[in-house]
Amino acid sequence: TGAFDFTDHSHRRYNPLTDSWVLVSPHRAKRPWLGQQEAPFKPDIPEYDEKCFLCPGNDRATGGKNPKYESTYIFQNDYAAVKTDQPSLKETGDKDSLKNRLFKVQSVRGNCFVICFSPKHNVTLPLMSKDDLVKVVGAWQKLYTDLSKQAIEEHKPFKYLQIFENKGTAMGCSNLHPHGQAWCLETVPSEVSREFKSFDKYKAANHTDLLADYVELEMQEKTRTVFENDTFLVVVPYWAVWPFETMVVAKTKIPNITSLNEAQKRDLASALKILTTKYDNLFETSFPYSMGIHQAPLNATKEELDHSWLHLHFYPPLLRSATVRKFLVGFELLGEPQRDLTAEQAAERLRKLDGEIHYTANL
């Protein structure tokens, strides 16, 4: 009955970072789509919007006022998910009671920030200059450094800084103004701690870093590489879940964004610009995604530094066009994540796309 064909036959691939599986059903992309359509992107947005909470000089939702900032701008989230001060949570009752056995709970303190990427309301990462993107990386670095310092000098409950961006309404972004967020917690969040656990396990078994080996292997295979520069490799991971998911991974051991030297910092800015330009060019739209930076905890111990390896994950939902996304729902939530094209197919499409000229330049 012929040979197994990865572009046609269903298979599962294992994600060694999170110890999970994804079901790949590449033939399923052929089915018609009659479900929800995402709102098409409207290109005629003004550079300044007087009703925007993030534009320079404007009032914010809870009363503050933004300065007339000219580059990036960091402020504390007006609706922070975690706060620096709250009463401590005391353990109650019998340690062996059913309740203490089944209901584990921890207090979580921390702080949340918004990072405006630009004063211009109508740009996005791919539409900004490389110099401006270097400033965005600089803002992330500054936050990482400041919070590390506050943790030590002011005993603030800051252990892990999760930097992320939700871009586009499809990914729950509630304001078009180009911005990301950073939530700083007194604990390492689950996804990150799952990765650290895997890195430790891999190192104990193989005496090398999982991501070092992974980068080496992807650079040999080349079929999932989107592009690379001196410092970073951009791949569709072998175990990608989201249709055009990518990982921007340091080629050598760089524990966190503040360990980047000037050239490496420019390489990160450049990787971000090329990747997001390719994304926009894929379906000729402002491509939605959630992305985030995984790196060392703040003020990392020697052990923590040892298993930290800077990388970014991009999770974009679009599957077929500017308006048709992948839904990770019933089977995915109850059974196992499922995708409709192979990682190699996604990588090939992204690789071939222009990463220099944004599609709107030709309009």
Add this chain to the structure above:
Amino acid sequence: TGAFDFTDHSHRRYNPLTDSWVLVSPHRAKRPWLGQQEAPFKPDIPEYDEKCFLCPGNDRATGGKNPKYESTYIFQNDYAAVKTDQPSLKETGDKDSLKNRLFKVQSVRGNCFVICFSPKHNVTLPLMSKDDLVKVVGAWQKLYTDLSKQAIEEHKPFKYLQIFENKGTAMGCSNLHPHGQAWCLETVPSEVSREFKSFDKYKAANHTDLLADYVELEMQEKTRTVFENDTFLVVVPYWAVWPFETMVVAKTKIPNITSLNEAQKRDLASALKILTTKYDNLFETSFPYSMGIHQAPLNATKEELDHSWLHLHFYPPLLRSATVRKFLVGFELLGEPQRDLTAEQAAERLRKLDGEIHYTANL
């Protein structure tokens, strides 16, 4: 600084079924929402739609024709994610190579089915009679029995039957016609296998079933109970992620849907009717969700039966109104799932809602 208040202070709760955490930030529900609005539900839908692939007597997407069915109707998915026959996947290369170490892959065979709940295009579970819902449970039972038999008698690659429903466009449903799906795989999917692992671990440590203890505890506490009947408890789990997530859990050990006796079968139908009526009444809309049944594998071994306990998970996305949903995006995907109200707050609202009379009856 006062006492710790679960309705105001941020905390994490542990989910012992999937070995994961959720960040609860109850004060965050106050922030304004300027993001995506879900399409409001349109009530004037015809009982029969000539363009629907699922209505009785109509042509299907790939050429077949539906019979003029009068109750439930099961057929093989025209775009199945897994198939019964495909070439086997041979292991290649050196077992210790980097590739075999980092890229684990398995072939997956199986079959996928669609279950139409009713011939009427414009009903949903809460709008169907209890007798009709008993027939839906009967259709699930029949599928479970038939596939178990085919696995044994025809050596079909069927090990686990994941029954689920994606309801509403917000949860990726592409056809309004009331229907669910069932994907049958030759392996136990990750989410289910994660639960089985937890059940085994708990039993080894405590010599009881995790869900037996959990039901007992929830029935003592009552604060997360939505309602119950003789056979099932409906709760917002202590560790709920989705705003109005619920679990319909058997009160005593019932391994799978075919082990329900007639009275228990009616109790399941009744629980489904009451829960989905409450859901619709919450925001006076046709409430979207993904739901699925977790139960014993097909033809379970003694060990497999031993850790199986019938329960259903409902994952509904709506947070504040018929048009404003929760997005599990940046922080949730990269860091840790986060919710904006406590499980107790959600349960109280659901508990107080009418579960008998659907809001449309008063229109």
